[in-house]
Amino acid sequence: MRRATLYRYRLPMQPGVVLGNQRFAEREGLLVALDDAGRRGVGEIAPLPGFSRESLADAGAAAQRWLARWTAGEASASTLDAAPPSVGFGISCALAELTDALPPQADYRSVPLCTGDPDEALAHLAAMPGARVAKLKVGLYEAIRDSLTVNMLLSALPDLRLRLDANRRWTRDRALQFARYLAPDCLSRIDFLEEPCGRPDDSLAFAAQTGIPIAWDESAREPGFTLHAAPGVAALVVKPSLTGTLARCRQTLECARALGLTAVISSGVESSLALTQLSRLAQWLTPAVTPGLDTLSLMQAQLVRPWPGCDLPLLSWAQLEPIGTMP
DSSP states (O other): OOOOEEEEEEEEEEEEEETTTTEEEEEEEEEEEEETTTTTEEEEEEOTTTTTOOOOHHHHHHHHHHHHHHHTOOOGGGGTSSSOHHHHHHHHHHHHHTTTTTSSSSOOOOEEESSOHHHHHHHHHTTOOOSSSEEEESSSSOOHHHHHHHHHHHHOOOOOOOEOOOOTOOOOHHHHHHHHHHGGGGGGGGGEEEEOOHHHHHHHHHHHOOOEEESGGGGGTTOOOOOOOOEEEEEEEEEEHOOOOOOOOOOOOHHHHHHHHHHBBOOSSHHHHHHHHHHHHHEEEHHOOOOOOGGGGBSOOSSBBBOTTOOOOOOGGSSSSEEEEOO
């Protein structure tokens, strides 16, 4: 007999976390548990405010409708395509665990996310073993300040490579101002700059004028956007919980690689549970590319499944709020 249960969670965030244009005090989402014939699969449904099209309430309602059909034997993974992306991702993960379709091997590497004080970031990166690749958010402060931070990190660590992310905060002029103050000998160690400008055309023009490669992230999920090879475009960043089902994520990643782009799996600020699943997805679908899963550093607690080596407190199933069981 099939059984499905939805739980609501709330995880406190570190003080001062800003995502997009809003501050976050806590991360909210849902966990789904599917039980069938003595087996269990779990997944996370966590729309990201300011980035996801659906709200948490919308996602919860859509999930409950699909789960009611699944427990009645009337729904399968293929019927998730019309669901909101966060719902498609979370439930497809649970189904994949239930059927062993998601390989258990995980890639727990992650490109570290540098936030806050540049000196602290430098100390952290200097202590990293092996090849150094890091992600740095830009666009939160003055463009010249961002340039100086990039120069400082790359000059201090000659083997460091950076992935930059502006989250479409800049106009073309502001983005060009950022590029103008970068040290010329540092440019070759910028792997890419995600979404420098609010308009894709301005981002493409920025890449053409500066020679700094760009990556698509938010733009690739906009209606009417078609992914294609273009001068200056180096990568596609795929956030599965904003993309949809595992099947859709796999199709998107394969399309990017077919176009000659680097395909990077990245977190949408999910809990430790979803991050462990994303690490399995990365090992499966992008084994040669280090994923961007370092968002657990933004939180004050883990959820149900711990991330290896993380000492944050772990919330158990018993501490979660059940909001629906079917049948």
